[in-house]
Amino acid sequence: xxxxxxxxxxxxxxxxxxxxxxxxxxxxxxxxxxxxxxxxxxxxxxxxxxxxxxxxxxxxxxxxxxxxxxxxxxxxxxxxxxxxxxxxxxxxxxxxxxxxxxxxxxxxxxxxxxxxxxxxxxxxxxxxxxxxxxxxxxxxxxxxxxxxxxxxxxxxxxxxxxxxxxxxxxxxxxxxxxxxxxxxxxxxxxxxxxxxxxxxxxxxxxxxxxxxxxxxxxxxxxxxxxxxxxxxxxxxxxxxxxxxxxxxxxxxxxxxxxxxxxxxxxxxxxxxxxxxxxxxxxxxxxxxxxxxxxxxxxxxxxxxxxxxxxxxxxxxxxxxxxxxxxxxxxxxxxxxxxxxxxxxxxxxxxxxxxxxxxxxxxxxxxxxxxxxxxxxxxxxxxxxxxxxxxxxxxxxxxxxxxxxxxxxxxxxxxxxxxxxxxxxxxxxxxxxxxxxxx
Numbered sequence: 404x405x406x407x408x409x410x411x412x413x414x415x416x417x418x419x420x421x422x423x424x425x426x427x428x429x430x431x432x433x434x435x436x437x438x439x440x441x442x443x444x445x446x447x448x449x450x451x452x453x454x455x456x457x458x459x460x461x462x463x464x465x466x467x468x469x470x471x472x473x474x475x476x477x478x479x480x481x482x483x484x485x486x487x488x489x490x491x492x493x494x495x496x497x498x499x500x501x502x503x504x505x506x507x508x509x510x511x512x513x514x515x516x517x518x519x520x521x522x523x524x525x526x527x528x529x530x531x532x533x534x535x536x537x538x539x540x541x542x543x544x545x546x547x548x549x550x551x552x553x554x555x556x557x558x559x560x561x562x563x564x565x566x567x568x569x570x571x572x573x574x575x576x577x578x579x580x581x582x583x584x585x586x587x588x589x590x591x592x593x594x595x596x597x598x599x600x601x602x603x604x605x606x607x608x609x610x611x612x613x614x615x616x617x618x619x620x621x622x623x624x625x626x627x628x629x630x631x632x633x634x635x636x637x638x639x640x641x642x643x644x645x646x647x648x649x650x651x652x653x654x655x656x657x658x659x660x661x662x663x664x665x666x667x668x669x670x671x672x673x674x675x676x677x678x679x680x681x682x683x684x685x686x687x688x689x690x691x692x693x694x695x696x697x698x699x700x701x702x703x704x705x706x707x708x709x710x711x712x713x714x715x716x717x718x719x720x721x722x723x724x725x726x727x728x729x730x731x732x733x734x735x736x737x738x739x740x741x742x743x744x745x746x747x748x749x750x751x752x753x754x755x756x757x758x759x760x761x762x763x764x765x766x767x768x769x770x771x772x773x774x775x776x777x778x779x780x781x782x783x784x785x786x787x788x789x790x791x792x793x794x795x796x797x798x799x800x801x802x803x804x805x806x807x808x809x810x811x812x813x814x815x816x817x818x819x820x821x822x823x824x825x826x827x828x829x830x831x832x833x834x835x836x837x838x839x840x841x
Contacts, residue, residue, distance in 0.1 A: 446534070447614070448562060448640040449482040450575050457626040457647040464625075468758060468772060469618040476610045478624070481575065484614035484637060502565065502572040509556060511580040515563055516550045516594070523567040527551060527588055529576075530562050532640040537561070540588040550591035555584040560640055573609055577642060621775055623659060630659035632670050632775035648840060652727045653677040660840070661775040664744040666737065667840035669730070670777050672700025678710055679728045687784040687833045689793055698762070699781035699793070702833035705800060705811045708732060714804035714811075719839065722802040726838035733839045735803035735812045735825060742823045745774065752778075753821030756797075764794040769821025778816050779835075786831035794818070798826075798834040 451460045460478030467473065476482065503516040519525065522545045529538040540551070544567075553563075556578040565572040614620075614637070622633040624645035631645040648667060650658040652675035659670045674696050678684055687702040689695040703725055709732065712722045720734035733741075745751040753769030755776040760767055763780050782793035792798070797816040804811040810827040813834055817824070828834065 446486070447484040447532075447637050448573070448575055448609075449484065449637060450642045451478055451622075451624060451645065452642055453624065453626050453629075453645050453647050455647045456649055457629055460624050460626055460645060462625045464623040465612065466621040466623075467612070467614065467618050468621055469615070470613070471759075472613070474610065474612055477608070478626070480608045480610050481573070483573075483609050483611045485611055486613070486615060502563075502574045504563070504574050504576055507575075508577040508579050509553075510578065511554065511556055511582065511584075513553045513556065513576050513578070514550060514591075515553060515565075515574070515576075516548060517565055517572050518548050519544045519546050519567070519570060521546050521569050523569045525565065525567045528564040528566070529553060529586060529588065530564065532560050532562065538586040538588050540590065542590060545593070547593045548595065550594045552589045552591055553586065554589065555586040556580050557582070560642075562640065575640065575642070619771075619773055621772070628657045630657065632659055632661040634661075634773060634775045650727060650730065650838075650840070653679055653681055658727075663741060663774055663776070666741060666744075668741070668776065669837050669839075670775055672779060672781055673703075673725060673836040673838060674700045675725065675727070676701070678725060679723065684710075684725055687790075689782055689784070690790050695793075699779050700835055702781065702784050703800065703836055704786075704833045705804060705828075705830040708800045708834075708836055709802060709804075712802070714802065716803040719841065720802040724802065725836060729841050730838040731841055732800065732802045732836065735801045735814075737839060738799075738801060738814045738823070738825070748823045748825070750821055751823040752816045755823065756816055756821075762794065763818045765818070767818050780816070780818065781835045783828075783835075784833040786829040798828070798832075800834045800836050804830065 451463055453460050462475060462478050464475045465473060465482060505514055525542060525544045527540045528536060530536055557580050558578055561576040563574050563576060617636060619636050622643055624631050626647050628651060629647035631647055633643050633645055646662060648660060650660050650669060654675050654677055656674055660667055661670045676684065676686060685707045689699060689702065709722060709724045712724060715722050716734045716736050718734060718736040718740060720731055720737060722732045724732040726732055742748040742751040745754050753771055754773050755778040756767065756770035756772060757777045757779055758770050758772045778797050780794045780797045782791055782796060783798050784790050795818050799814045801812050811830050813826055813828045815824040815826050
């Protein structure tokens with residue numbers, strides 16, 4: 404194996420090696436630098452766009468579930484995932500927000516325009532996602548707004564770098580062309596700054612986040628009232644597309660959603676006080692404290708949750724019940740489909756539970772939230788009028804009952820287990836509700 408390291412790193416390694424007395428210590432030092440080099444090699448750019456009910460992204464909240472870190476950013480910002488963060492404050496390098504790329508996605512040609520804040524020697528580079536240089540142009544630019552044409556692109560993702568001693572910009576180009584030729588960068592000259600007028604795309608700031616290979620990230624994209632979760636373990640630069648769909652109840656509560664397999668689920672417990680037609684519904688706030696419902700959602704007995712519909716175990720259930728318009732109460736079969744898509748009920752519970760012990764009491768066994776479902780332990784209000792299990796159990800209603808035997812099916816998660824359990828409850832036990840998109 405040949406290990407290539409920067410010159411200053413090689414010098415440092417050499418100083419360590421000449422003072423190291425045993426082969427075992429030498430091996431450990433080499434392994435350390437191999438590991439450090441692998442970590443530092445991570446350098447991905449993540450952009451965001453929307454589809455479905457909205458094509459724009461207002462903001463993104465990013466959680467590194469592996470490391471327990473998080474940050475928030477604007478929807479037109481780019482996330483720079485780095486093994487080692489730059490010592491330079493990125494917000495100081497990219498505050499101008501005037502690198503424009505259009506059309507983007509591009510075909511064979513794309514225009515790149517940017518502002519130079521002073522007269523300086525400038526290098527424009529185009530690389531692929533691995534950092535391989537594809538084209539370069541160097542010239543002396545006066546202060547102003549400058550335009551460049553990139554020709555010869557083929558299908559793929561490209562990164563454009565604008566570098567000088569005074570200013571630096573980075574942006575992404577997405578090409579759909581199938582007939583690209585030799586890539587060429589042409590200077591079009593100084594032009595009037597058009598600002599943000601329709602077809603121009605402002606790439607925004609570049610926000611750095613420390614990232615190691617294999618870290619699991621949870622992205623929450625927001626656009627107006629729409630909120631969508633996207634889970635990923637990035638291994639290259641890409642655009643994350645949030646599929647925005649409406650999920651709003653009569654009380655104007657807006658719920659985040661996530662796609663799991665072919666199903667789209669709410670990732671928050673329902674807290675509506677009305678059916679979709681505006682009529683009142685019987686519900687419980689845990690311990691009769693409305694503040695609990697802000698976190699855990701409200702609790703509903705089976706009959707109010709079903710709104711008089713008959714038991715259903717079809718997939719989909721076709722029972723709207725308490726759910727918002729366009730959504731329905733999942734059947735036992737739909738919960739089983741979810742569990743199967745996650746590798747079986749035995750391990751599905753851990754993949755659905757929120758991580759940590761902010762809401763779950765210890766030990767919260769096997770909780771990874773790798774689905775983005777963020778199941779919470781909202782407890783229940785049982786038919787004897789007792790509140791119980793807050794922090795310890797999460798139980799969710801289904802549309803499937805076994806009447807007149809006075810039992811209904813529900814799914815259950817426990818802090819002491821990673822299993823998704825299918826159990827039976829009394830119809831008057833009030834449980835949490837998650838809805839599925841029609």
